[in-house]
Amino acid sequence: MVGCVVAGMECNGMECLDRERIGLIRTKHSEDGPIPSRVRSWNQVLVRSHEVRLLRTGSTLPGETEETGGAMFDLSSREFWTVVHGLVLGTAFLLLFGGGLAGLWSMRAGHLTTAGVQERMRRLVVGMWVMAAIAWATVITGTWIVYPWYREELAESGANEFAGCADAILPTTTCSPRDFLRSNVSGDTASWHTFGMEWKEHIAWAAPFLVTAVAFIVAYYGPRIIQRPWLRTVTIVMLVGGFAAALVGGLYGAFLNKIAPIA
Amino acid sequence: MNATERGDRIVDAPELEPLHLEDRVDGPAAAVMMSAGIGILVLGLLTLLSEASVPVHDFLEKFEFGLGVGPLSGKTLLASAGFLVSWAVLGTLMRHQEVDLRRWFWIAFTLGVLGAVLTFPPVFQAFAAD
Numbered sequence: 001m002v003g004c005v006v007a008g009m010e011c012n013g014m015e016c017l018d019r020e021r022i023g024l025i026r027t028k029h030s031e032d033g034p035i036p037s038r039v040r041s042w043n044q045v046l047v048r049s050h051e052v053r054l055l056r057t058g059s060t061l062p063g064e065t066e067e068t069g070g071a072m073f074d075l076s077s078r079e080f081w082t083v084v085h086g087l088v089l090g091t092a093f094l095l096l097f098g099g100g101l102a103g104l105w106s107m108r109a110g111h112l113t114t115a116g117v118q119e120r121m122r123r124l125v126v127g128m129w130v131m132a133a134i135a136w137a138t139v140i141t142g143t144w145i146v147y148p149w150y151r152e153e154l155a156e157s158g159a160n161e162f163a164g165c166a167d168a169i170l171p172t173t174t175c176s177p178r179d180f181l182r183s184n185v186s187g188d189t190a191s192w193h194t195f196g197m198e199w200k201e202h203i204a205w206a207a208p209f210l211v212t213a214v215a216f217i218v219a220y221y222g223p224r225i226i227q228r229p230w231l232r233t234v235t236i237v238m239l240v241g242g243f244a245a246a247l248v249g250g251l252y253g254a255f256l257n258k259i260a261p262i263a
Numbered sequence: 264m265n266a267t268e269r270g271d272r273i274v275d276a277p278e279l280e281p282l283h284l285e286d287r288v289d290g291p292a293a294a295v296m297m298s299a300g301i302g303i304l305v306l307g308l309l310t311l312l313s314e315a316s317v318p319v320h321d322f323l324e325k326f327e328f329g330l331g332v333g334p335l336s337g338k339t340l341l342a343s344a345g346f347l348v349s350w351a352v353l354g355t356l357m358r359h360q361e362v363d364l365r366r367w368f369w370i371a372f373t374l375g376v377l378g379a380v381l382t383f384p385p386v387f388q389a390f391a392a393d
Contacts, residue, residue: 216291227276
């Protein structure tokens with residue numbers, strides 16, 4: 001799934017490996033300071049995604065010129081989908097929530113002209129349906145594209161399920177993000193999976209249900225919702241509920257991708 | 264029985280008069296509220312059952328179609344089906360009905376809260392099978 005943009009590198013399924021560059025990274029690290037004590041082998045250093053990124057973003061290494069450096073905007077397909085799922089769709093959802101909440105809040109009798117009601121209602125209906133579509137797209141990409149990479153079973157058959165995580169400082173080709181967190185090899189990380197991921201992966205699915213219901217109610221009643229303060233209030237409650245569910249998913253997703261990145 | 268007779272306050276909105284809007288029955292709104300509650304409850308129940316029962320866990324895992332999603336595939340597909348199918352059925356049955364929207368909302372709210380609680384890890388993990 002991973003494409004190696006830097007010329008001469010080979011892909012083994014999760015990251016790019018190149019013996020010549022291992023040597024360059026080794027030299028770079030020697031110049032930058034002592035190797036972290038937990039790092040037992042240079043292969044572990046190499047799989048640290050930010051170090052691979054160091055090469056890709058043009059930070060020149062000894063003996064390397066700008067012309068021979070890596071591509072500026074290299075992105076593996078895993079990184080791409082993680083960004084689409086969490087950042088692109090998540091940000092759009094957040095923006096639409098702010099607009100939708102403000103729009104619903106303003107639907108009060110005496111606050112708008114007839115023309116203002118018509119204009120705002122059109123925008124609110126479209127915005128709510130787009131928000132619902134984005135909520136569905138977010139949970140579908142998260143569950144069916146990104147999540148399988150998170151929970152890959154990479155241990156060899158018959159081996160200890162965390163054998164591939166020994167001495168890891170980040171997930172590797174032999175240690176999926178889930179196994180990395182559960183193994184506690186890099187601090188007390190298991191609860192990020194047992195609580196954070198377990199909550200996020202389930203509750204986030206409440207968001208599309210609730211936001212779709214809100215979109216339908218807004219479209220069905222249209223401007224009539226102005227005359228029904230109670231209905232407007234419960235519609236806002238449902239919208240906030242959907243947002244809260246998405247917020248749990250988004251916050252834990254951001255933290256998890258920092259601690260155990262999918263790359 | 265209209266919304267006012269049920270105690271749902273209708274406020275005057277002179278700005279809507281030029282639009283000549285016809286009244287709408289509350290049945291379709293009640294249907295979608297209830298469907299959202301049902302969807303979340305199905306999600307919560309399957310989360311709990313997947314944790315408590317190995318056969319249920321294995322059954323839910325069959326929905327992953329080889330993509331490595333695990334039992335989450337079955338939980339989310341069945342919960343989505345619960346939402347969409349119940350919306351289609353209730354929406355059809357109630358499309359011309361005037362209903363007590365407050366009662367339907369509170370029932371749906373209770374189902375939704377119960378489902379959300381069941382997706383909270385300390386709750387469903389308390390029922391984990393050995």
